[in-house]
Amino acid sequence: MRNDSVKQYLMIAVILLLIYIIGWQLYIFFPGLLGAVTLYIIMRQPYFHLTIIKNWKKGRTALLFILVSIIVFVLPLIGLIDILLPKFNALIENSNTIPATLKSLSVKLQTISPQLRINQEQIIGVVQKLTSSIPGILNATANMLTNTVLAFFILYYMLVDGRKMEQAIHKFLPLKPENIDNVWEATRTMVISNAIGIPVLAASQGIAAMLGYFIFGIEDYVLWGVITGIVSVVPLVGCMLVWGPLCVYLFAIGHTGAAIGLLIYSFVITGGIDNVLRFTILKKIGDVHPIITALGIIVGLPLFGFMGFIFGPLIISYLLLLMDVYKAEFSGASSPKE
Numbered sequence: 001m002r003n004d005s006v007k008q009y010l011m012i013a014v015i016l017l018l019i020y021i022i023g024w025q026l027y028i029f030f031p032g033l034l035g036a037v038t039l040y041i042i043m044r045q046p047y048f049h050l051t052i053i054k055n056w057k058k059g060r061t062a063l064l065f066i067l068v069s070i071i072v073f074v075l076p077l078i079g080l081i082d083i084l085l086p087k088f089n090a091l092i093e094n095s096n097t098i099p100a101t102l103k104s105l106s107v108k109l110q111t112i113s114p115q116l117r118i119n120q121e122q123i124i125g126v127v128q129k130l131t132s133s134i135p136g137i138l139n140a141t142a143n144m145l146t147n148t149v150l151a152f153f154i155l156y157y158m159l160v161d162g163r164k165m166e167q168a169i170h171k172f173l174p175l176k177p178e179n180i181d182n183v184w185e186a187t188r189t190m191v192i193s194n195a196i197g198i199p200v201l202a203a204s205q206g207i208a209a210m211l212g213y214f215i216f217g218i219e220d221y222v223l224w225g226v227i228t229g230i231v232s233v234v235p236l237v238g239c240m241l242v243w244g245p246l247c248v249y250l251f252a253i254g255h256t257g258a259a260i261g262l263l264i265y266s267f268v269i270t271g272g273i274d275n276v277l278r279f280t281i282l283k284k285i286g287d288v289h290p291i292i293t294a295l296g297i298i299v300g301l302p303l304f305g306f307m308g309f310i311f312g313p314l315i316i317s318y319l320l321l322l323m324d325v326y327k328a329e330f331s332g333a334s335s336p337k338e
Contacts, residue, residue: 032150040158041191062159186321190314202229209270216262
């Protein structure tokens with residue numbers, strides 16, 4: 001009996017070791033895998049409806065869904081890259097002009113308030129941080145394209161063999177059937193909420209901010225609108241990280257009316273869109289509490305890159321869910337439904 005236990009523990013140790021080695025080597029491709037999982041969860045119900053009820057061919061239907069995904073998700077992403085990449089390249093080529101711009105802004109700010117003084121060391125530090133981060137952003141973009149191709153490759157087989165895959169997962173999960181259903185429902189709700197809610201919110205606030213920047217005379221208003229949409233995923237202060245400094249800049253260069261106008265517009269319109277969407281569209285698809293989103297993004301981005309916006313909050317939600325599942329599994333109580 002003791003020998004059987006030793007063999008069992010050795011087998012578990014070997015399995016965990018192999019999982020660690022494989023995960024360590026494939027870590028760079030995790031965003032692609034997570035992207036495939038996200039798309040599968042979104043497409044699962046309509047795909048099964050077409051292939052099981054309507055008797056559509058699995059392979060052709062999977063290719064059709066992938067084509068739709070490319071149009072809906074990849075083409076807008078390529079458009080964003082097409083907008084941002086030339087700006088980053090121009091910033092690298094003209095990085096020597098940044099200190100002069102910052103110094104000029106510092107002088108104008110000091111005329112408003114002597115306390116707003118920026119010394120040369122601070123300016124150099126800002127420039128070094130900006131220029132050193134750009135190559136990493138460009139490398140991350142190339143890595144994202146690789147993971148996108150991988151995501152669609154994995155997604156095809158996940159769709160075609162979806163039933164078999166889910167049955168295999170059910171066999172390995174050491175949970176009661178009702179708790180498996182709760183875990184799946186929580187996963188589906190969180191993934192759809194983040195995968196649909198975050199892009200809708202970012203696009204809406206980005207477009208609103210872009211219009212405001214255009215009205216109040218901000219140069220490169222398209223670029224700043226895109227950046228505002230990207231940072232809008234940060235709860236509470238996201239968009240303010242962009243329009244706040246732009247208002248200060250307008251005020252510093254003497255455009256006081258435009259600065260006040262942009263401040264009011266951004267606070268009421270751009271910021272108000274967040275509240276409107278959270279209580280309407282996002283509430284219907286499964287709104288995520290801002291604290292979970294904030295903590296999830298902090299955890300997810302270093303682990304998963306761009307996909308951390310989706311799977312970071314999912315990890316936090318899983319922690320809370322598994323606490324309820326643990327109570328249900330070991331106390332005899334039923335796990336609360338999501």
